[in-house]
Amino acid sequence: MAHIVVIAPDSFKGTIGAASAADALAAGWRRERPGDHARLLPMADGGEGTVDAFATAVPGARRMPVTVTGPEGAAVEASWVLLPPTADAPEGIGVVELANTSGIELLGTPPRLRPFDAHTRGFGEAIAAALAHGVSRLVLGIGSSSSTDGGTGMLTALGARFADAAGAPIADGARGLHAVASADLSGLAPLPPGGVTVLSDVTNPLLGARGAAAVFGPQKGAGPDDVPVLDAGLARLAGLIDADTDAAGAGAAGGTGFGLLAWGAVLVPGSAAVAELVGLDAAVTAASVVVTGEGSYDGQSAAGKVPAHVGAIAASAGVPVALVAGRIATDADTSGFAATTSLTELAGSGAAAMADAARWLVEAGAQLARELDRD
Structure with missing residues (x-):
């Protein structure tokens, strides 16, 4: 049988x-x-392979190529996935992952870890491409990150402006957080009609002993002396943005979870959301x-x-x-x-x-x- x-x-x-x-x-x-x-x-929890999993599992899914700025500043050929229209998402759902746009896998093998310089700008550029296509809803996977920039690179690509005391744009990556004096989110792209769902099985807050710098910084090349510096930079950013630093997942992807909360996204457990979508x-x-x-x-x-x-x-x-x-x-x-x-x-x-x-x-x-x- x-x-x-x-x-x-x-x-x-x-x-x-x-x-x-x-x-x-x-x-x-x-x-x-x-x-x-x-x-x-194939399943995913928001990390590497999330786009591939949706492309394989959902009939009619279309892979959408996009060239973005990688975590080291060089151009990266990436893609996002357009899921077919549904009653709740008549223009389709866009699935974008941080891993293939700004992820640690893009830093080579073994990875060229750059704890203060790697950034999330490319992730934001891919999100912007999906928005420009006109999707009704976004699903974002934020695992496998390479940076601790609080999501500032991503938010900048979506229209935010972070400046130092002289009004100049801050440097990419965590390095820029130590000079940030103002955060203007008024130019951020609006959320799509169906909102933004973020896949993450990480529940860490942004700051402190369980925060992005302390827990995940060492995985990205941060030494014992670097962790408090990274945490202080994230705290400086948090003082300028109205989002909950203690929210579950705010510390995900080097604080990208926090940046997405500031945009208005909702963070959910990754595996359960993927299971529902496929x-x-x-x-x-x-x-x-x-x-x-x-x-x-x-x-x-x-x-x-x-x-x-x-x-x-x-x-x-x-x-x-x-x-x-x-x-x-x-x-x-x-x-x-x-x-x-x-x-x-x-x-x-x-x-x-x-x-x-x-x-x-x-x-x-x-x-x-x-x-x-x-x-």
């Missing part, structure tokens, strides 16, 4: 995006069960089995990450769900999954799994097809 299998993984960060991971899992599954129908619904519930209800996954499944994965959310939807529908992960930590609770497989175990080591993630995802898909054969 042919089955319908929904394949809905997150990206395997640092190795393979969600769309490519779904393709590989499907290839392995079809190798064992060529008569089954695989429905690919129609995951309906797809799972019609499925015989579901496969999900992520790079590292550990004790914190149950807190809003993609596999936990997909698993909860499958459990509600009474559909068995399988987990694929690059590694499955010893503290991870996998009791809700009908089957699990680790790429590290299949490949023999974590290094081998990361070196050729697509190959081992194909093998994982084949293994799960054998284990979950319900005939």
Whole structure:
């Protein structure tokens, strides 16, 4: 009997995006069960691969190329996705991600970390392009950022003006925050009719011990002496803008969450919003089995990450769900999954799994097809 299998993984960060991971899992599954129908619904939480996930999962989605100013100032060829019109969004929904416009992946491998100079101007330019197209609503992914500029680069590209005491525009990046003396948001582009939804599973505030600089600055190259300087710059900006520094997610993406709140956007948990937009519930209800996954499944994965959310939807529908992960930590609770497989175990080591993630995802898909054969 042919089955319908929904394949809905997150990206395997640092190795393979969600769309490519779904393709590989499907290839392995079809190798064992060529008569089954695989429905690919790659997921995302707002980070790298968000645009790719929507382009793959939503029928009629169109990739829209755009050239923007990258986080180091050089031109970057990026894209946003136009989702088809709906009753609530008659001109379509624009999906824009920070990762492919201003993200840390654009700084090379290993990344050329520039904690004071990297900026979000390109992200704002891509948002402006979607607005110029006339979308009814925007969905923004803000994971995988490279900067700690409080979203000033993005807001500048959307029409805001940040100046120093002499009235001159401030420098790009966090460096400019230490001179900012005025913030004029009156020229900001208006929100689209359906508003702006921001995908972020980060709940950190803008400032302090749990803020953007303290928690995420070191990941972007900030040393112990840099963190308080970055935090002070963000505090200086916050004193000029009417937005809640303590709001959940204000500290996301180096304070870009704060900048988006100032524009009037709404921050929401990423995986749940993506699931709704791609129609995951309906797809799972019609499925015989579901496969999900992520790079590292550990004790914190149950807190809003993609596999936990997909698993909860499958459990509600009474559909068995399988987990694929690059590694499955010893503290991870996998009791809700009908089957699990680790790429590290299949490949023999974590290094081998990361070196050729697509190959081992194909093998994982084949293994799960054998284990979950319900005939």
